[in-house]
Amino acid sequence: MKLYSVRMHAVKDGRHASGAERIVPREKLESVLVELARRPKAFELMRITVEEVKELNRVPFTLKLSSYRFSSVKEARAFAAELLVREGVKKEVAEKAVRLLAEGPAPGGRVMRGAVLMDPVTGERLEEDPSRGVRTVRFDWSDREKARELILKAGGTERTVDALALAQKNLFCGVLAELCWSDDPSYVTGYVAGRSTGYARITPLKEKGDPKGGRVYFVKKEELERVRRCLEEAFLLVETPDTFPPLF
Numbered sequence: 001m002k003l004y005s006v007r008m009h010a011v012k013d014g015r016h017a018s019g020a021e022r023i024v025p026r027e028k029l030e031s032v033l034v035e036l037a038r039r040p041k042a043f044e045l046m047r048i049t050v051e052e053v054k055e056l057n058r059v060p061f062t063l064k065l066s067s068y069r070f071s072s073v074k075e076a077r078a079f080a081a082e083l084l085v086r087e088g089v090k091k092e093v094a095e096k097a098v099r100l101l102a103e104g105p106a107p108g109g110r111v112m113r114g115a116v117l118m119d120p121v122t123g124e125r126l127e128e129d130p131s132r133g134v135r136t137v138r139f140d141w142s143d144r145e146k147a148r149e150l151i152l153k154a155g156g157t158e159r160t161v162d163a164l165a166l167a168q169k170n171l172f173c174g175v176l177a178e179l180c181w182s183d184d185p186s187y188v189t190g191y192v193a194g195r196s197t198g199y200a201r202i203t204p205l206k207e208k209g210d211p212k213g214g215r216v217y218f219v220k221k222e223e224l225e226r227v228r229r230c231l232e233e234a235f236l237l238v239e240t241p242d243t244f245p246p247l248f
């Protein structure tokens, strides 16, 4: 059966305003095009790409889930750094990653259009363009409707639906660990993902109203090119499991 990668992004006031993607069979194409086209509330430009999937990869969902609440951002960030250290990131490098997201990882303290790639031992930034970074694309749940229903029921949000599949693709591609919190000023929950950590949801990783955020992927310098290509180019379906444990 032929599958298609459908990717939408919309621009408002010259900036990226909305993005979403799916991998679907031919018979779902029209309904998904309508669904994605309806997503951005307002836009001056919307692009939808439909691309035939070549060489589909499939992986089970293996991340164990946990969640942690702290009474201050400082404690939550210290805990996130500690989890990264447990994944093999050097302490100073983990602290550098937290600082980077807090300050805004793009030049001028702005947010990036993708993720920072960072060597876990030297802390060197490896992405070619520090304003763009690298994006994880061409992935979806094998059964998105079921994944969405189960994740929302478990206490997750719409963002969690995408973030869990994204984190699974990152591990598949060889990212050692990941730190994320959103640049959305109203969304203060973030996560650390890694092979032994699984997906640890952590709140609050920033103060309400703070427009800074981003993602840091820890990748060994010698694996950079392979990992980057996998993140951006490999097609991947994450098998939807039958249950998710409560997220909060």
Ligand code: COA
Pocket (backbone or CB within 6 Å): 007, 008, 009, 016, 018, 019, 020, 021, 049, 112, 113, 114, 132, 135, 136, 137, 159, 162, 163, 166
């Ligand atoms: N943030 C900011 N800008 C983005 C962007 C994002 N997430 N995605 C696309 N753009 C803009 C950029 O200007 C980009 O140019 P660049 O490559 O120089 O940065 C331009 O759109 C074209 O991007 P491209 O990668 O060719 O788009 P695409 O057709 O492959 O679609 C998206 C990618 C939009 C589907 C993907 O980036 C996305 O947003 N997915 C949403 C779900 C998701 O993964 N969310 C992660 C958080 S859980």
Ligand code: AMP
Pocket (backbone or CB within 6 Å): 111, 112, 113, 114, 115, 134, 135, 136, 137, 181, 182, 183, 184, 213, 214, 215
């Ligand atoms: P979000 O969770 O959508 O608020 O995104 C948080 C940050 O992650 C953004 O500021 C980007 O730097 C980065 N980002 C967004 N989409 C992707 C993606 N598909 N892959 C990697 N990084 C991303």
